[in-house]
Amino acid sequence: MLYIGFDVGGTGVQVGVVNEKGEILCKGNMVTRTDIPVADQIKAMADCALETLGRSGYGLNDVKSLGAGLPGVVDPRTGHVAFCPNLGWKDVDFAGEMRKHIDKPVYMDNDATVAGLAENVAGVSAGAHSSVFLTLGTGVGGGIVIGGKVWSGFHGVGSEIGHMIIEMDGNPCNCGNRGCLERYCSATAIILAARAAVNQYQDSAIMAKCEGDPMKINAKMVFDAAKEGDELGLKLFNEYVKALSTTIVNIIHFLDPEVIALGGGVSKAGDFLLDALRKEVAHLVMYKTMPYARIELAKLGPDAGIIGAAMLGL
Amino acid sequence: MLYIGFDVGGTGVQVGVVNEKGEILCKGNMVTRTDIPVADQIKAMADCALETLGRSGYGLNDVKSLGAGLPGVVDPRTGHVAFCPNLGWKDVDFAGEMRKHIDKPVYMDNDATVAGLAENVAGVSAGAHSSVFLTLGTGVGGGIVIGGKVWSGFHGVGSEIGHMIIEMDGNPCNCGNRGCLERYCSATAIILAARAAVNQYQDSAIMAKCEGDPMKINAKMVFDAAKEGDELGLKLFNEYVKALSTTIVNIIHFLDPEVIALGGGVSKAGDFLLDALRKEVAHLVMYKTMPYARIELAKLGPDAGIIGAAMLGL
Numbered sequence: 001m002l003y004i005g006f007d008v009g010g011t012g013v014q015v016g017v018v019n020e021k022g023e024i025l026c027k028g029n030m031v032t033r034t035d036i037p038v039a040d041q042i043k044a045m046a047d048c049a050l051e052t053l054g055r056s057g058y059g060l061n062d063v064k065s066l067g068a069g070l071p072g073v074v075d076p077r078t079g080h081v082a083f084c085p086n087l088g089w090k091d092v093d094f095a096g097e098m099r100k101h102i103d104k105p106v107y108m109d110n111d112a113t114v115a116g117l118a119e120n121v122a123g124v125s126a127g128a129h130s131s132v133f134l135t136l137g138t139g140v141g142g143g144i145v146i147g148g149k150v151w152s153g154f155h156g157v158g159s160e161i162g163h164m165i166i167e168m169d170g171n172p173c174n175c176g177n178r179g180c181l182e183r184y185c186s187a188t189a190i191i192l193a194a195r196a197a198v199n200q201y202q203d204s205a206i207m208a209k210c211e212g213d214p215m216k217i218n219a220k221m222v223f224d225a226a227k228e229g230d231e232l233g234l235k236l237f238n239e240y241v242k243a244l245s246t247t248i249v250n251i252i253h254f255l256d257p258e259v260i261a262l263g264g265g266v267s268k269a270g271d272f273l274l275d276a277l278r279k280e281v282a283h284l285v286m287y288k289t290m291p292y293a294r295i296e297l298a299k300l301g302p303d304a305g306i307i308g309a310a311m312l313g314l
Numbered sequence: 315m316l317y318i319g320f321d322v323g324g325t326g327v328q329v330g331v332v333n334e335k336g337e338i339l340c341k342g343n344m345v346t347r348t349d350i351p352v353a354d355q356i357k358a359m360a361d362c363a364l365e366t367l368g369r370s371g372y373g374l375n376d377v378k379s380l381g382a383g384l385p386g387v388v389d390p391r392t393g394h395v396a397f398c399p400n401l402g403w404k405d406v407d408f409a410g411e412m413r414k415h416i417d418k419p420v421y422m423d424n425d426a427t428v429a430g431l432a433e434n435v436a437g438v439s440a441g442a443h444s445s446v447f448l449t450l451g452t453g454v455g456g457g458i459v460i461g462g463k464v465w466s467g468f469h470g471v472g473s474e475i476g477h478m479i480i481e482m483d484g485n486p487c488n489c490g491n492r493g494c495l496e497r498y499c500s501a502t503a504i505i506l507a508a509r510a511a512v513n514q515y516q517d518s519a520i521m522a523k524c525e526g527d528p529m530k531i532n533a534k535m536v537f538d539a540a541k542e543g544d545e546l547g548l549k550l551f552n553e554y555v556k557a558l559s560t561t562i563v564n565i566i567h568f569l570d571p572e573v574i575a576l577g578g579g580v581s582k583a584g585d586f587l588l589d590a591l592r593k594e595v596a597h598l599v600m601y602k603t604m605p606y607a608r609i610e611l612a613k614l615g616p617d618a619g620i621i622g623a624a625m626l627g628l
Contacts, residue, residue: 082601129468151569153570154607155570155606157570157599157601159568159570161568163600165480165560165564166480166482167480167482168556168557168560170482175600176600177563253478254569255458255465256469286491287396290396
């Protein structure tokens with residue numbers, strides 16, 4: 001059987017026809033239309049899925065279910081999308097609307113959660129009993145898999161790893177609290193920290209990379225400078241590693257999953273980041289002689305959203 | 315059927331004959347003998363269990379399994395007790411030794427973990443799908459139940475909630491790290507904070523309660539002073555509530571269990587503590603309009619260890 005997955009973002013929707021191994025057979029995409037009513041947005045997504053299915057050479061009889069990864073929260077009491085700020089959705093019966101156009105079971109979950117599921121089905125943690133996935137992007141998202149199944153929490157408000165507090169009274173976060181992981185380990189946090197520090201390091205390689213304009217700094221420039229041995233680059237990189245290692249060790253000391261996987265733009269720093277994290281985590285874990293979670297880089301890249309959304313129906 | 319539970323501590327072992335509802339039918343106890351070889355320690359425990367079973371009026375044919383809650387870590391690879399520092403145990407085949415004397419299935423887990431299971435079977439979180447139990451005692455321990463079953467992690471090193479870091483570069487912990495919850499929310503932490511501050515608050519009610527000798531301060535004196543409106547007592551109590559609320563919110567934002575239950579000596583502060591925690595958690599949770607975990611006081615008290623150990627065999 002086949003599974004249709006939607007990766008719904010604030011600017012675009014990616015759709016894919018996926019087999020039970022998590023392989024994408026055919027892809028489509030559309031612009032996110034927040035300028036039209038929600039029902040019309042969902043109809044446009046259905047049309048895009050049907051068009052993509054047509055191109056795949058298969059038909060609706062081959063499709064078992066539809067799934068969507070959404071930038072928001074699904075309320076398990078109602079089955080509705082509780083809210084997606086980027087889409088302007090609030091209490092939306094996504095499944096009900098979608099089934100008006102494609103009469104198949106419809107599953108939904110948070111976008112970072114489905115990316116974690118994708119890695120657990122077809123990526124770096126394939127077949128793992130339990131895994132925690134961290135998306136290190138503009139923000140920090142999380143996905144938890146236990147017993148091979150997505151765990152979004154009893155009330156649907158879990159796996160918000162970016163808003164776990166690692167420093168009481170720490171940096172203020174957009175959520176209203178202080179010291180959230182997201183304020184230390186998102187690309188945004190790296191950029192803000194570099195902008196705040198770069199004037200004290202006029203000779204930094206970061207200053208050259210941004211052509212003297214701190215507003216042009218991005219996270220890659222900072223980590224590239226660190227790789228080159230630049231003083232400020234290394235300082236910011238080490239602070240990043242410390243904060244992320246603290247969270248990884250908290251996850252080990254709390255849930256102790258089989259695998260912890262890192263995805264998102266910042267994880268493209270690759271082995272440079274991974275090696276530093278593994279070293280710091282080994283230093284911080286309490287039971288030095290017991291095995292603990294493998295820490296790995298995600299494998300699936302931007303396709304994880306489509307694959308994981310589709311695999312919600314597995 | 316009946317279940318025998320051992321609650322093994324550094325000074326004493328409690329044993330109980332428990333029915334499938336988590337009710338204790340008969341109890342026994344013995345002094346922990348760390349002065350004799352491990353095999354003899356375990357034989358003495360078996361003898362104590364058989365004597366207690368005899369007093370209950372039942373026989374071995376009525377017993378389905380044995381379980382033990384231990385102050386240490388069980389290695390899921392070997393099934394052995396990996397280490398219990400307080401008992402001087404390292405890589406002990408507890409089940410194998412016990413079965414030489416009582417030929418029944420033997421289960422083991424960490425003491426805080428089984429206390430959490432007990433609450434989930436017969437206590438405040440009875441029947442909950444998922445719960446997290448925090449023991450607020452000399453140290454801080456944790457127990458996680460998911461889908462009605464104990465979750466000690468994939469490698470057996472999870473639910474060490476006392477060693478989740480809530481303040482990078484915070485107070486140094488015995489485990490070698492800094493900023494662990496245990497350094498803020500154990501009875502020990504309360505006592506150390508009070509001792510360090512009390513000389514600046516000579517008029518504090520705490521000073522009267524400890525008869526002017528800071529070495530006599532205990533956690534109850536500090537929280538009792540807070541209840542009376544004492545300035546230092548309230549300052550220390552508010553710091554305690556802030557640190558524990560931070561951890562509770564981290565658990566909500568990560569795992570999102572159905573219930574979070576608080577046990578151990580410090581939880582005897584009762585509604586005074588619970589009300590303050592609930593208020594602060596409500597302030598800190600990210601999704602203000604979504605439901606989240608019920609925060610409750612544990613119900614079973616010191617019997618939780620026996621009951622939970624027995625219920626490992628359910």
